[in-house]
Each structure stands twice: as C-alpha cells, then as structure tokens.
Amino acid sequence: MDGQTRELEAKVAFLETQAKHLANEMTLVKDEYERASRSYYELYSEMENKVLEKSQELKVMYRRLKEKNHLLEVILNSSPEIIYFKDEMSRFIEVNRMFTRTLGLSKFEILGKTYGEVFPDKPNAVLGDDSSVIGTGEAELHKTSLIETTRGRTPVLVDKVPYKDIDGKVVGVVGFVQDVSELKQAEEEILSSLKEKEILLKEIQHRVKNNIQVISSLIDLKSRKVQNREALDILNEIKNKVFTMALIHAMLFDADRFDRIDMKLFVSKLVSHLSQVYRSETRITPVLRCEDVFLSMKHAMPCGLVINELVSNVFKHAFKGRSEGRVEISLAQSDDGNVTVGIRDDGVGMGDRAARAPGAETNGSLGMKLATLIVRDQLKGSISVAADRGTSVEIAFRAVA
Amino acid sequence: MTLFEGKNERFQGLLQTVDNSDISSIKTVVSGVMRIINDPRSTVKELKELIETDPPLTARLLKIANSAFYSLQRKVSEIEQAIVLIGFDELKELALSQKVCELFIKEERIQDYSRPLLWKHSIAVALLSKMIYRKEFGLKGDNIYAAGLLHELGIVIEDQFLHPQFIEILNAVHEGGRNLVDAETSVLGFHHAEVCGALLDHWSFPSEFVFSIVYHHSGFEQPQDFTSMVLTLYVSDCICHKNAIGYSDSPLQNDEAYRRCLNTLGIDETSVDVITVDLKKAMARVESRGFV
Numbered sequence: 001m002d003g004q005t006r007e008l009e010a011k012v013a014f015l016e017t018q019a020k021h022l023a024n025e026m027t028l029v030k031d032e033y034e035r036a037s038r039s040y041y042e043l044y045s046e047m048e049n050k051v052l053e054k055s056q057e058l059k060v061m062y063r064r065l066k067e068k069n070h071l072l073e074v075i076l077n078s079s080p081e082i083i084y085f086k087d088e089m090s091r092f093i094e095v096n097r098m099f100t101r102t103l104g105l106s107k108f109e110i111l112g113k114t115y116g117e118v119f120p121d122k123p124n125a126v127l128g129d130d131s132s133v134i135g136t137g138e139a140e141l142h143k144t145s146l147i148e149t150t151r152g153r154t155p156v157l158v159d160k161v162p163y164k165d166i167d168g169k170v171v172g173v174v175g176f177v178q179d180v181s182e183l184k185q186a187e188e189e190i191l192s193s194l195k196e197k198e199i200l201l202k203e204i205q206h207r208v209k210n211n212i213q214v215i216s217s218l219i220d221l222k223s224r225k226v227q228n229r230e231a232l233d234i235l236n237e238i239k240n241k242v243f244t245m246a247l248i249h250a251m252l253f254d255a256d257r258f259d260r261i262d263m264k265l266f267v268s269k270l271v272s273h274l275s276q277v278y279r280s281e282t283r284i285t286p287v288l289r290c291e292d293v294f295l296s297m298k299h300a301m302p303c304g305l306v307i308n309e310l311v312s313n314v315f316k317h318a319f320k321g322r323s324e325g326r327v328e329i330s331l332a333q334s335d336d337g338n339v340t341v342g343i344r345d346d347g348v349g350m351g352d353r354a355a356r357a358p359g360a361e362t363n364g365s366l367g368m369k370l371a372t373l374i375v376r377d378q379l380k381g382s383i384s385v386a387a388d389r390g391t392s393v394e395i396a397f398r399a400v401a
Numbered sequence: 402m403t404l405f406e407g408k409n410e411r412f413q414g415l416l417q418t419v420d421n422s423d424i425s426s427i428k429t430v431v432s433g434v435m436r437i438i439n440d441p442r443s444t445v446k447e448l449k450e451l452i453e454t455d456p457p458l459t460a461r462l463l464k465i466a467n468s469a470f471y472s473l474q475r476k477v478s479e480i481e482q483a484i485v486l487i488g489f490d491e492l493k494e495l496a497l498s499q500k501v502c503e504l505f506i507k508e509e510r511i512q513d514y515s516r517p518l519l520w521k522h523s524i525a526v527a528l529l530s531k532m533i534y535r536k537e538f539g540l541k542g543d544n545i546y547a548a549g550l551l552h553e554l555g556i557v558i559e560d561q562f563l564h565p566q567f568i569e570i571l572n573a574v575h576e577g578g579r580n581l582v583d584a585e586t587s588v589l590g591f592h593h594a595e596v597c598g599a600l601l602d603h604w605s606f607p608s609e610f611v612f613s614i615v616y617h618h619s620g621f622e623q624p625q626d627f628t629s630m631v632l633t634l635y636v637s638d639c640i641c642h643k644n645a646i647g648y649s650d651s652p653l654q655n656d657e658a659y660r661r662c663l664n665t666l667g668i669d670e671t672s673v674d675v676i677t678v679d680l681k682k683a684m685a686r687v688e689s690r691g692f693v
Contacts, residue, residue, distance in 0.1 A: 013671045021536035021675060028535055036489050039445040043485060046446065 082156075082177035085163055090114045090130045093172065102179070104150040122148050126158050130173040137162045137170045147177070155180050205253040212246040236277065237312065237367070243273060244308040248301050261300040264290040267329055270308060278315035283324040286311075290331035293339060299399040302378040303341065309367040309374075310343045310393050318347030318391060337400040339381075346390040405599045409590045411563075416599055419558050428604050430455055430500040431551070434493055435606060438543040445489050449480045452496050461499055462492065470690050494546060498524060498692065501550045504557050511568055512575040514648050516557060521693045522647030523553050528687070529637040529680050536676060537668055538629065544610060545633055551601065552614050552634060555593025558600070563589065582618050594618055632662045640677060646684060647693075 076083055076096040082103075085094040092110045100107060110118055115128035126145035133140050139161040146153050157180045163172035216239055223235040247269055251261050271286045278284075295303060311329065319325035330342040371393075375383040381397025405412070419425065433451040437443040452459055459480060466483040467476060477483050484492050505520035527549025534542030559567045566588050573584040585592040598615035613630040617638060639659045642649035663673070687693055 010671070014675060017669075017671045017675045021672075021679075024536050024539040027539055028541060032490060032541075039489055040485060043445050043481060047481065 082175075082179075084175045084177075085172060086114075086130060086175070087172045088134055088170070090128070090134075090173070092118070099177075102149045102154075103147075119148070127175070127177070130160065133160050133162050133173050134170055137164075144180075149179075151181075155184050202253065205249055209246060209249040209253055212242055212249060216242045216246060240274065240277060240308055240312055241305065244270060244304050245301065247273070248297075248304050252297060252300075259296045260294040261297065263293040263295050263300065263303065263331055264288075266300070266304060267307060267331055270304070271311060271329060274308070274311050274315055278312070282319045282322055284315060284319060285324070285326045287326060287328040288330075289328060291333065293331050293333045295339070295399055299339070299379065299397070302374045303339070303395075303397075306371045306374050306379075306395060307341060307343070309371040313367050314343060314345045314347065314391075318345040320348060322347065333399070337398055339397055339399045341395040342392065344390065344392040349387045349390055405595065405602070408595070408599070411589065412591045412596070412599070415558065415562055415596060416603060418562055419596075419600055420603065422562070424504060424554075424558065424561070427500050427504065430458060431497060431547070432604055432606065434497045434500075435544070435547060435610070437493065438547065439607060445481075445484045448489065448493060448496070449484060452480050452492075455500070458496065458500055462495060465495060465499075465690070468690070490543075493543070497547055498527075498550055501554075502692070504554070507560075512571045514556075514560075514571055516560070517693070518648035519553055519556060520647070522641055522649055523550050524687060524693055525641045525646040525680065525684055526552060526634065526637045528683050529640055529676065530633050532676050532679055532683070533633050533637065533666075533668065536679075537666070537672060544607070545613075545630055548610055548613050548630065548634055549637065551597065552617050552638075553593065553597070554600070555595070555597035558596050559585070559589070559593055592618075629666060632666050635659075636662050636666065636668070640673065640680075644677060644681070646680075 076094075077098075079096055079098060082099045083096040084092055084099055087093050091112055091114050093112075095107060095110055100110070103110075105118065115124060124145060124147060126143045127147065132138075139159070141159045143158045143160070145156055145158055147156050148154075157178045159176040159178075161174050161176075162170045163174045165171045219235055219239045219242065223232055223239070226232050226235060247266060248261065251266055251269075255261055267290050268288060271288065275284070275286060307329070311327065314327045318327070325345060325347050327343065327345045330340075330344075333339045372383055375381050375395055375397065379395075379397035379399075381395060384394045386392045386394075430451065433454075434448075437448055437451065452462060462480065462483060463477055465471075466487055471487060477486060480492075487495070501523075502520060505516040505523070507516045509515065527546045530545040530549045531542035534540045534545050559570070570581070570584045570588050573579050573588070574581050577584070582592040582594070594615050594617055598611045601614060602611045609630055613634050616631045617634040636659065638649070639662075641647065663669070684693075
C-alpha cells in the first residue's frame, strides 16, 4: 500500500469517526432537546402562572385605585365649596364641579393655566398669588375677596393650604373658596335687627328712667307736706332707693353696652348724692377706693341698692354726737369674677346698733334687713359685719356674665 | 466504605481541617448540581433555586449570561431567564465550573505548578472525558464532567493545608523526576486522589464518582463496576498531558497502560485524534470566555 492510499484511508477513518461521533451526539441532543422542552414548558407554565397572579394583583390594585379616585371625585364634586389644586407654578391641576359651575368655565379652559391666564382681565391677589403658601409651607386662612362669577361679583372667603407630596415637600396649593354672599346678607340683616332692638331698648330704658324720676318727684312733692319727722325719714329713705334705681337706669342708658355698668362711677355719683341728702353739722368725709368694676343689670341693681342702704346707714347713724367722721367705700373684682364691696366707718360703732347686725334680723333696721336679704337672695353672696373702732361691713358675691 | 480505612492520622486530621475550611463552601452547590444531574426527575426550577442560594455565584452567572459571548437580545436579570436562554445543561455545567473554579484562583507558582494551570488541566480533563462519553459511548457524561473538574482537588488541599510538604513533593517530582503519586505517598503516606476521594465520600457523593477519582492514576486496580468512568478519567488525563494542556500531575507516562485502557474502552487512535481536535476547539472557546 502506498503512502497516498494510507493517507486516504486515514482520512476516510477520520471522517467515519466524525460521522460516528455526530450520530452519537445527535441521539443525545435529541433526548436532551425533548427533556429540555418538557422543562421549559414547566418553566413557562410557572412563569405564566406568576404573570397571571401578578396580573390579578394588579387588577385588584387598579380597582382599589379607581375606587379611591372615584371617592375623591365624589367628595370634590359634592362639596358646596369651590375646591382647586394648583402645582408649584400656580397652575390649576384639578378643580371641582362647583368651580366650573360658579365660574362658568369648562375644565379644559382652566387646567394647566394660572388664574391670571384664565382671567387675564380680572386680576385677583388672593386667588392668583400663592407665593406665600408655597414659599413658607404655611396655610393662609380666612382671606376675603371678591370674584367674578356667573351671578356677578361675589364675596368669598378663601382658605389656602400647602399641597405636600408623600415626602412632605410642598408641590402646590389646595384652595377652598366659600361663597359668603348669603352669609353677608344674613349678617347685615342681623345687624339691622340688632340696631332696631338697641333703639327699642334705649327707648324702654329712657321711659323707665323717666317713670322712676316721676316717682321720685312725687315722693319729693309729698314729703314737703309731711310734718312728722319719722314719716319724713321713711319717705327720704324710699326716695333714696328710687334715686339709686334711677341712677342705675341712667347709667345703663348712657352706657355703650347694656351688660357693662360702670360701678366705680355709680358709687361716686351715689355717695355724692347721699352726702347732699344727709348733710348735717357732722363733717363726714367719704373716701372711695374703687377699682374698675363693670356689672350687668342683673348684679348692678341689687349691688347698688345694698351700697345705698349701707352708706345711708352710716350717714344717718355712725357719727351721732361726733363733729366729724370718715367713711371708706371699697369695690374690687378678681379675675375669676368675685366682687367684694366694703363699707367701713370710724364712727361710734355698733353699740346699741349691734342688734342691727345681719342675723339679728328680728331687731335690725329696715336698711340692714333689706341689705342682708338682697345679698343672700339676689346676689347669692355673703355679708359680714365687724364692730371694732367703728363698723365694717363686707359683702362678697360672684358676678360672672 | 473501607476504601480509606487504615490511613494515617495526618490523613484523618487533614479531612477534618478541610471540612471546616473555606473549601467546604463549594459543597452545597457542587453536591446540589450532582443531585440534579443524577435525578432524571429533577427540574429547571430546582437548579434555579440551588443557584439562588449562592448570591455571588448567581451574580457571576448572570454576568456571563449577559456577556458578549451569548449575544442575547435582551438583558438577563433572573436565573430563570438564563436557564431558558442559555440552556439547562449548559447552565448546570457553568454553575459547577464557576463554583469549583473559586478554589483555583491563587496565583503562586511552584516549579511547573500553579493553581490556574491546574484548573486549566481540570477543565480540559472534564471536557475531554465528557466528549469521550458523548461521542464514543453515546452517554450524557454529566458525572464524568464533574469528576474531571474535581479530580485534582486533593492537590489544592495539599497546597493549602500541607504547604511545606507540598513544596517538598513538587521538588521531588521536578528535580528527582518522580511520579507525583509516588512522591506524595513517600512524603505524606497518602496521595491527592485519596484525599479528594475521601472528602467527596464524606460529602456523600455517589460511589462511582468517588472510585473514579481515587483510581484515576491506577484504573486497573479498582473494582470492575466503574471501569469506564475510571478509565475515561485516566485516558483524558494522559491525553491532556500529551497535548500539554495545563499542569499535569503525571509526568511519567506509562504508554502501555494508556493503550490498554484505550483498548478496554474500545477507543481507537483515530477517535482520539478526532476528539483531541474537538477538545482544542472547546478549550479555545473556554479561554475566549475567560473561564481559564
């Protein structure tokens, strides 16, 4: 066999071996392919199931999201107020139905634009400028403004709060605009009605004051004809009481507010009047230590009557047989509404007048009895009497509006 | 197994040390892949789950899947996709080789030896053994591929845990012209194939696998049951040595034993030539992918 034949034979053997190897590989590859196909099918099925599962989850999430959106839309569109959302460039990103209805525009004409772009010829500082809310991140509440609506110029109350994203960064503004035209009208009606009632009340006060003055004049007229000293004293006492009531009504009439009668001024006027009424040879010096105390009619009238009774008592009885004397009237009110009234004299003391002290009602004077009854029944307070180098009466009651 | 009975204390101590060392980090993945290879009912899902237990390996495999070599149309971000696009069998081998490769990284060179060269030898033996199985026997050759990758692990263990003795052994091989197994036996009282076999036996690898590694230098001494696997590993070792692929632990070739093995396996010279050509192509491919 020559070399060429051997070489050829070797090539044939090489090719035969390659063919054998290829055949073996093909058989294996076929088996592997079949097995792989099965495995891939399983893998695909598993992946398909996963995709299906995820799709279901996404569907549920989408449904929830849709429901939330729907809820938000329902809330927004059910609101009687105008509600809008703006981005940090003050462009409207959402507005509710009340907004479009009130301003007579469609969403298409509003969204993506600033207030100035929507209403170029109707600038509005409150609705157009959000720089303060965006800059500070603080709400701007109860701003009043006038806006042009389909019903004409309308007064509104605007609340603007920062619109923050889930990280707390300010990304815009949420605005609530309330049409207050009806409220304004109601307010005007109330004010008008109040004014009317105020006038009416003043008229009543005026008439009461006049009537009391008529009563006072009548008593004065009659007392001139009375000769009996005792009867004259009684008439004078009654006159003083009527005067006190008239004084309170006069002050009420002059006061700016019916629930605030200036008791300091009242005491000053009352003491001045009583000094005149009980003028005698004894020089009595009244000393007033009154703070600013303001009482309502409910407390002012009984308090005034009590002060009248007690101060009258002092003028009449405290300085008998003396050439001079001193009476100190104090008035104070604590922050929590407790009022204290003090009437102290350096006179002869209770002595035989001890029986006139509160509690000794059977033997006490008419004035003291009256004072005690008024304090207890009308002022729901307390009264105490001390007789040491003169007489000291303390009254305390609570006067809360 | 009585295979490792009577071994000296150093041998037992060495196994204990290795079992507690970083070398055992390959155990989970390697034995898991072996289980998948040997269970015909195993699924791609099991391979995916096994790979995902090792995040660095997962990342490495995904990087390979996304490399220019595979030229995939879309980016692969999950092992599931890698299995579908690269293939179940290829990914199985890739996972195995990438995991075992971790132990062969150290660069130090002693005489002709270095771990990267030993790795090149291991991967060549693995590929060649598998080719013989597939082309000559018409068998899949997954186990022989794994055995090829691991058959020299005993050398790495000696290098790492008995380093002074290992240098002594390499010097004896290089300067004294001795066979590696003989030099190891004379210095240590055992050789690398026994160390690797005992470790894999301890890790509960299949008996066929353990036997083929233990006897890959002396195929005819082993029980007859696993002849083709042991002899294939031996023949592959010899062919790699003849073609100077990577480091070889058998410098003294026994040509007669080699030919006897080829005869026993029924492989003729032409087949060896054809397979060697294919091996060189396969190695060039592996090198181009940066695996050796």
